[in-house]
Amino acid sequence: MPTTPIPVTVLSGFLGAGKTTLLRHLLKAEHGLKIAVIENEFSDTPIDGHLLGGEPVQVMTLANGCVCCSIHVELEKALYLLLERLDGGELAFDRLVIECTGMADPAPVAQTFFVDEGLRERYLLDGIVTLVDAAHAGFQLDLAIAQAQVGFADRLLVSKRDLVDDATFDALCQRLRWINRRAPIRLVEQGRIDLAELLDVRGFNLNADFGEALKPTPALRPVSAPGATLDRISTLVLRSERPLDLERLSAFMEVLLERHGNALLRYKGLLNIAGEARRMVFQGVMRLYGFDWDSAWGADEARESVIVFIGDNLPEDSIREGFQRLSD
Secondary structure (H helix, E strand, O other): OOOOOEEEEEEEEOOOOOHHHHHHHHHHOOOOOOEEEEEOOOOOOOOHHHHHOOOOOOEEEOOOOOOOHHHHHHHHHHHHHHHHHHHOOOOOOOEEEEEOOOOOOOHHHHHHHHHOHHHHHHEEEEEEEEEEEOOOHHHHOOOHHHHHHHHOOOEEEEEOHHHOOHHHHHHHHHHHHHHOOOOOEEEOEOOEOOHHHOOOOOOOOOOOOOOHHHOOOOOOOOOOOOOOOOOOEEEEEEEEOOOEOHHHHHHHHHHHHHHHHHHEEEEEEEEEEOOOOEEEEEEEEOOEEEEEEEEEOOOOOOOOEEEEEEEEOOOHHHHHHHHHHHHO
């Protein structure tokens, strides 16, 4: 039985954003990888023949056509079935891609790899990649599900850039950053993009680089939401230059999860704990989270605690006040 977990990429995005086109490019590119796919459709007819032709890539389509919370167990069965066939020598693959339907919430997919011990041992959730249709994002992002897809993402890929002018594109990027400060924005053209933007993202690796979202910047996001819309989902960044008491921090997080756990889409933190020479790192999806001790702070390094929350209608003022009290 393989000892190295199989990296998993979750491909999300609203209807028509270009997920299937991107998937076709991913599977046909000359990268030497063996990729298994769980393809989710609205019909009972699988599309593997149309999508892949004669390519030696295994594609699994769930019979009822949806990977989401309402059929959560079906995803687990699909994942175990792939493992059975892998262990039995029927299949050979070293990566897995799960394509969500355009109206699917990525949360149940991500949570599957947290709550099932057997799946945690064999699979490693590498990242959530969300496609955004530049030509139609203006009204699609008014929908809560489209905002959630953006909020969960470790990478945001904008398609159909050629169909909009510079002002529209710039406004879209501003809005995407408002919703999800931590996800880099990249362009994808007809499904073509550097595979390094899709694979080995390490979005769920506790010891991975925290990226631009956790670096000090003059302005983390606009003072108010761009345009006339008030997006339900946005990024909240908390910072403290004072060491944090671990017990008070734990109590703060327990209250936050109890009250707002279902609204916390993604969160990640790098913390300076009082009396501890090492950094503490943690991250979570809704009510599920994990933490670990990282490397020691450098002798000349500023010890700053930073937490990035991406949430749905979070009470920002009260959360900031509660966090501030940790270092009072």
